[in-house]
Amino acid sequence: MCNDIRGRENLVSFFKRFNTYIKPYAGVLVLAVFTMLCVDIIAYMIPLCIGYITDHIFPFMHTPGMIQKLLIICGVLMLAGIIRGIVSHVMIRSYWHVGEVVVRDLRNGLYEKLQHLDLAFYDQARTGDLMSRVTTDILLIRDFFAFGIEHRLRIILITLTIFVLMLMQEWRLALAVYGLIPFLYLVVVSFSKKMRKAVTKKQKQMGIMTARVQENITGIRIVKAFAMENKEIETFHSENKKMLEREIKMSLLQVDLNSILLLTNGAGSLIILLFGGYLVITSQLTLGVLFAFIAYLGLMGFPINMLAFNTSLINLALGAGDRIWEILQCADQQQINRNTLQIPLRGKIAFRQVSFGYQEHVPVLKDLNFTIQPGEKVALFGLTGAGKSTLISLIPRFYLPGTGRIEIDDRDISDWELGFLRSRIGIVQQETFLFSSSIKENIAFGKPGTSLEEIQRVARLAHIDEFINGLPLGYDTLVGEYGIGLSGGQKQRVAIARTLLQDPALLILDDCTSSLDTITERKIQAQLQELMKGRTTIIIAQRISTLDLAERIIVLDRGTIQDIDTHPGLMKRNKLYRKTYEHQLAHLHNNGY
Numbered sequence: 001m002c003n004d005i006r007g008r009e010n011l012v013s014f015f016k017r018f019n020t021y022i023k024p025y026a027g028v029l030v031l032a033v034f035t036m037l038c039v040d041i042i043a044y045m046i047p048l049c050i051g052y053i054t055d056h057i058f059p060f061m062h063t064p065g066m067i068q069k070l071l072i073i074c075g076v077l078m079l080a081g082i083i084r085g086i087v088s089h090v091m092i093r094s095y096w097h098v099g100e101v102v103v104r105d106l107r108n109g110l111y112e113k114l115q116h117l118d119l120a121f122y123d124q125a126r127t128g129d130l131m132s133r134v135t136t137d138i139l140l141i142r143d144f145f146a147f148g149i150e151h152r153l154r155i156i157l158i159t160l161t162i163f164v165l166m167l168m169q170e171w172r173l174a175l176a177v178y179g180l181i182p183f184l185y186l187v188v189v190s191f192s193k194k195m196r197k198a199v200t201k202k203q204k205q206m207g208i209m210t211a212r213v214q215e216n217i218t219g220i221r222i223v224k225a226f227a228m229e230n231k232e233i234e235t236f237h238s239e240n241k242k243m244l245e246r247e248i249k250m251s252l253l254q255v256d257l258n259s260i261l262l263l264t265n266g267a268g269s270l271i272i273l274l275f276g277g278y279l280v281i282t283s284q285l286t287l288g289v290l291f292a293f294i295a296y297l298g299l300m301g302f303p304i305n306m307l308a309f310n311t312s313l314i315n316l317a318l319g320a321g322d323r324i325w326e327i328l329q330c331a332d333q334q335q336i337n338r339n340t341l342q343i344p345l346r347g348k349i350a351f352r353q354v355s356f357g358y359q360e361h362v363p364v365l366k367d368l369n370f371t372i373q374p375g376e377k378v379a380l381f382g383l384t385g386a387g388k389s390t391l392i393s394l395i396p397r398f399y400l401p402g403t404g405r406i407e408i409d410d411r412d413i414s415d416w417e418l419g420f421l422r423s424r425i426g427i428v429q430q431e432t433f434l435f436s437s438s439i440k441e442n443i444a445f446g447k448p449g450t451s452l453e454e455i456q457r458v459a460r461l462a463h464i465d466e467f468i469n470g471l472p473l474g475y476d477t478l479v480g481e482y483g484i485g486l487s488g489g490q491k492q493r494v495a496i497a498r499t500l501l502q503d504p505a506l507l508i509l510d511d512c513t514s515s516l517d518t519i520t521e522r523k524i525q526a527q528l529q530e531l532m533k534g535r536t537t538i539i540i541a542q543r544i545s546t547l548d549l550a551e552r553i554i555v556l557d558r559g560t561i562q563d564i565d566t567h568p569g570l571m572k573r574n575k576l577y578r579k580t581y582e583h584q585l586a587h588l589h590n591n592g593y
């Protein structure tokens, strides 16, 4: 990711980081905490009543009116029980509500962020890993709000209240029982640290696994073509085994902590029986108070049983918070794009001493200088890896140049409002991506809500209209992953129609015919010419026949401009160009064209 911020999160920083997501629901969270207090206060009445009944009713069982007294106390307890049920309902709903809405907002926030992050971010990130953050990690945050906080607060609250109640009734016994707490604290802190490490590893592994599944499914055709299914299965099994090991490690930590906590609880009971029993026998304590202490210890069951699970849950959420924050804190285009220039684009492009590299110290483009006039058609020619695609990706500001200056209509490229600039640049790529929706929606991707007539008009210009009309559902036919498959030429025509609809001032054709056969390419050239009419155009092509569409040709060699001239000029002067031309010509003759 953009900055590494591994594992520095604690509860305080967690709340600080996600403050904007939590704040709107602070009211509900307060209600949740308040109802939680009510639920627990009612619970403490039970040991108090047991103590009272033992000391003040049972010893006077022959005095009249005692049955009534007992009935009244039980009646009050029953009423309290009903109220507790209702309040507890409100409490649980409030916590869950907070969990669900915070996660909804967080998911939206993440998705928005992912839309705005630039391509440099995606160059480093693995799709599957991102998916696992948006899905699995987010759910852990929900659990944190839905019951993680509740449990943690109740654990602290119950433990403290019982301590105070015990202190008020018999301080010596209270201190004896609570003497174990500092020890417990140390144990929990040490387990937390271990869990945190285990969680980070586990979540990371989850990301790796999701990425594997995603990449395998995307590349399933290649896997099958190379008969690599078994190898893929093997690799997955081994990753999954690692996942299991990490899960087990995490569960073991939780189980170990749980056992230590239960032992401590047992020790507590022993202390009460032994020391409390001694105090009763030596008449320093009433039987009622002893019973109340035993009942308190019963109430301590919740914190003791929950602490291990809760510690693990909170550490999972903190780990997930780290992974989500890693994405959220990346600088995005919205933050970088503060400029607002939005004036009609004529389409002049100038590169002035532009250098660029994806990684520092690895230049891909070196000191480029050229100017393209409005409406001019220029081709980029160069061997694979020369940097052609990189060069054109600087124009819509997919990447920022390392040094030098790019100007569009004599204005620095960063003066333009980014969304506006991109909407005025049309790019037809080598591979056309079709979304899983109707062919109509695919053509109108950049302009939702376009009328069918308009879509049909551009489809006719792109010569795909006839084909679409022959489809079972016409323009409503589903394409993309779930729909019918289109051939390379058909996809390219959809892309051309899409770009015609966008009506850009500046057109970039990145090797968009290289995946087509020569005949289809020739057929498509007419549509390309239609598309290029009146627009500044940069054409990248391997085939000289496509370069014919251009007025001037820039020869790019390993990131530097070797030559800029017309076709005849280059034929005369440029060796690389002439050799490629002659080679291709010979190839065409051999194939009978």
Ligand SMILES: Nc1ncnc2c1ncn2[C@@H]1O[C@H](COP(=O)(O)OP(=O)(O)O)[C@@H](O)[C@H]1O
Pocket (backbone or CB within 6 Å): 123, 358, 359, 364, 382, 383, 384, 385, 386, 387, 388, 389, 390, 391
């Ligand atoms: N996203 C990327 N991250 C890192 N290096 C890249 C990236 N895209 C391309 N490159 C490298 O930049 C160089 C130029 O690539 P490219 O512009 O795609 O060449 P061309 O389009 O001329 O074939 C190559 O060495 C390639 O490996």
Ligand SMILES: [Mg+2]
Pocket (backbone or CB within 6 Å): 388, 389, 390, 511
């Ligand atoms: Mg390329």
